[in-house]
Amino acid sequence: MSTRKRPLLSRRDFLRGACAGALAATTAGLLAGRAHPALASDSLAGQTWGVLIDLTRCTGCNSCALACKESNNLPGGDVPPGTLDTDTYTFVDTREVITAAGRAETRYVKRQCMHCLNPSCASACPVGAMHNSGEGPVIYRSNRCIGCRYCQIACPFGIPRFEWRDGISPAISKCLLCYDRLQANQVPACAEACPSGALRFGRREDLLVQARAQIASNSGRYIDHIYGEHEVGGTSMLYLSDIPFEQMGFPAGLPQSAPPEETDKFVSALPYVIGGVTVFMTGSVAYTHRRGAESTAERGEPASVSGCDASENQEE
Amino acid sequence: MGLFVLQLLGIVLFVGIGVSAVTILGLRYIAYRMAGQPGTLSASDYEAFPIPIIRFASWKKAIRTLLLAMLFGVGAALILMRFVYGIGAISNLSDQFAWGLWIGVDVMSGIALASGAFVIAAAVHIFRLKRFEPLVRPAILTGLLGYLLEFGVMTVEVGRPYNFWQMLIHWEYHSILWAVGICVVVVAGLLFVEFLPVVFERLRESEAVTRRVPISSLSHLLKKGWIALVVFGAVLATVHQSSLGAMWVLVPAKLYPLWYSLYLPVFFWISALAAGLTMPIVESILSSRAFKRGLELDLLADLAKASSVVLLVYLIARGVDLVTRGVWPLIFQPNVQAAAFWLEVGLGVIVPAILFAIKPLRHRPAVLFNGALMVVLFGIVLNRLNVSMVGIWPYAGYVYFPSWMEIAVTVTLISFGVIAFGLAVKYLPIFPEEGEHAAH
Structure with a gap:
């Protein structure tokens, strides 16, 4: 009854190979067929989409949150939202922080789904309603949803919202990284709307290279940490900051590996348990x-x- | 639109159950009152009454029944409210605390306590410990009711229960909850089949039934495949119990370190084994009181002895896990989690393990009953609540406590189970020696 038993042929390894192949094929198709207009260079093949959020540049103007509402036809688009809810996929959080120089300052943090590379919600979902598109966005297919809310339990960032007041067909809502817009060769609405350059859409590997370069070339401007590079195995949304992320309200102490890796081990062991x-x-x-x-x-x-x-x- | 019709059907079904429960109990009450007065209702009228009538032995029992009827009425109304105004209308659940009492008690504890069906059946039919034979049927009945209870609560707890079939067509095997869902369906079906011999035994007495249904060949078929059914049950129960633990392996950042472990599936399996050994003790003693049966004291003491070994293994496993993960100092922290841990492990594992290890003690009915109840309430139910609720409090940043309405729904469903157990014992040969006499 050991969950740590290593199978002879791990299904996960097999799947990983299969997924990598599929991913490569998909991205190759994307590159060949419809190169993204938002990108200056598509040099890195086989990578997924992401958004780099430079918190030092965010002015808290809420253009992103309002653009999100408009693009997703969500109600309440005239007032900047103050929290995530079933009608709000993203909002700009206000944080009172102490800078490295010791000054009290107000900072803004855009919050939304982090679009994990190996999402716990998609691993948890028993019907595949939460789904890793393989292109970066983690999408939600409402028609499959049974409303079990295991995705809410699983999410390390506490993002998915549930319609607690709908008795008939309550749904989950969260940012989809404008998956439909990506399919139509458009950039996500928030990134398009950002006037200050705090949001940068692109291939995740490109963004990481740029973020590292930014940290290296502006000594002291940023802390040496790209939030989302390694957290829970990596996320598509990446953050740069000059204030430690814990102060900015990001969950600290997250594992460096994706939690689904552990449950995958259990699933891989199940056939042996059953056989045994x-x-x-x-x-x-x-x-x-x-x-x-x-x-x-x-x-x-x-x-x-x-x-x-x-x-x-x-x-x- | 089709979905809406389905939902409407669900509401009607629930209201129907509530109303019919109230009606049946009310009619019983009226029949009792009328039968109590000479000349108002003859014995043949009484026999011809369209529903089975339980004579109330006393006013106390009559009031108890009425209270139960009211509880069902409230439960039905709450369930109706949930389908009209949403889960949030009757529960304290929130986006930060998406699972609560219903998952912790009805699903995680209910399934663990149902494991007696597999433990006892395996002991008797696989390991040929035939002296435990009298405990098989009550254990299977408990298991069946436990799984039906899970179906009941799932209809309330899950936001779109009518979409359940999606699990059957999308094989999301990477999802632990998918495995759990499939297990619920298959095991419930298996327990239903394992319960059939009991039903057949009663039906065999009716010529009207045996003329139409080939009862004897069906039960012959069951007998042929019985061992395979029991083996299948043991396998499925292993998968199901360990999967319930594995569900929480996915939340390393949320579950308090006293409970979060990669070995949660193993702990859930071992503790379910302990539940499968102690739950029959509790229900045997309770039903011996309720139905004035004799008590299989030696058998129960043997179960207690076995459970003390299992509890010891469980304790060592939990201890080794806490030490190897280096989080053992947390058990001395002055916080709610440490207190809950001590309640769970101290009262639910250590004390009963000691009590049951001492021979003169475990042959005393009072020790047997209280020890087994401690394992059930603290070792199992509190453990599942610690994993699903108390261990999440620090992450959520606030203390979720179920609303009275959540509790009422759970109490209603458990009451249904207890009543169904009582009715089954009354009308079906559950306890072999007693069943025969009750029939005629």
Whole structure:
């Protein structure tokens, strides 16, 4: 009953290979067929989309949040939202922080789904409603949803919102990284709307290279941490900041590996557990029944399978 | 639109159950009152009454039944409210605390306590410990009711229960919850089949039934495949119990370190084994009181002995896990989590393990009952609540506590289960020696 048992052929490894192949094929198709107009260079093949959010540049203007509302036809588009809810996929959080120089300042943090590379919500979802598109966005297919809310439990960032007041068909809502717009060769609405250059859309690997360069070339401007590079195995949304991320309200102490890797180990072990228990139980049956037959034969009684009903004995 | 019709059907079904429960109990009450007065209702009228009538032995029992009827009425109304105004209208659940009492008690604990069906059946039919035979049927009945309870609560807890079939067509095997869902369906079906011999035994007495349904060949078929069913049950129960633990392996950043472990599936499996050994003790003693049956004291003491070994293994496993992860100092922290841990492990594992290890003690009915109840309430139910609720409080940043309405729904469903158990014992040969006499 060990969950750590290493299978001979890990299904995860197999899937990983298959997924990598599929991903490469998809992206190659994307590059060949419809190169993204938003990108200056598509030099890095096989990579997924992402957004780099430079918190030092964010002015808290809320253009992104309002553009998101408009693009996704969400109600309440005239007032900047103050929190995530079923009608708000993203909002700009206000944080009072102490800078490295010791000054109290107000900072803004855009919050939304982090679009994990190996999303816990998609691993959790029993019907594939939460789905890793493989292109960066983690999407939600409402028609499959059973409303179990395991995605909310699973999400390390506490993002998905549930319609608690809908009795008939409550749905989950979260940022989809404008998956539909990506399909139509458009950049996500928030990134398009940002006037200060705090949001940069692109291929995740490109963004990481740029972010590292930014940290290196502006000594002291940023802390040496790209949030989302390694957190829970990496996310498509990446953050740069001059204030430690914990102060900015980001969950600290997240594992560097994706949580689904652990449950995948359990799933990979299940066939062996099933096989092991079956063999053990069947072997026990064979053993005890042979011994049972021997002992009853010695006593001169007919061997009978201890039946599914006690009435057998009563009828005799 | 089709979905809406389905939802409407669900509402009607629930209201129907509530109303019919109230009606049946009310009619029973009226029949009791009328039968109590000479001349108002003859014995034949009484026999001809369209529903089975339970005579109330006393006013106390009559009031108890009425209270139960009111509870069902409230439960039905709450369930109706949930389908009209949403889960948020009757629960304290939120986006930060998406699962609560219903998952912790009805699903995670209910399934663990149902494991007796597989433990006892395996002991008797696989390991040929035939002296436990009298405990098989009550255990299977408990298991069946436990799984039906899960179906009941799922209809309320899950936002779109009518979409359940999506699980059957999308094989999302990477999802632990998918495995759990499939197990619920298959195991419920298996327990239903394992319960059939009991039903057949009763039906066999009716010529009207045996003329139409080939009961004897069906039960012969069951007997042929019985061992395979029991083996299948043990395998499925292993998958199901460990999967319930694996669900929480996905939340390393949310679950308090006293409970978060990569070995949660193993712990859930071992503790379910302990539940499968102690739950029959509790229900045997309870039903011996309720139905004035004899008590299989030696059998129950043997179960207690076995459970003390299992609890010891469980304790060692949990201890080794806490030490190897280096989080053991947390058990001395002055916080709610440490207190809950001590309640769970101290009262639910250590104390009963000691009590059951001492021979003179475990042969006393009071020790047996209280020890087994401690395992069930603290070792199992509190453990599942610690994993799903108390261990999440620090992450959520606030203390979720179920609303009275959540509790009422759970109490209603559990009451249904208890009543169904009582009715089954009354009308079906659950306890072999007693069943025969009850029939005629």
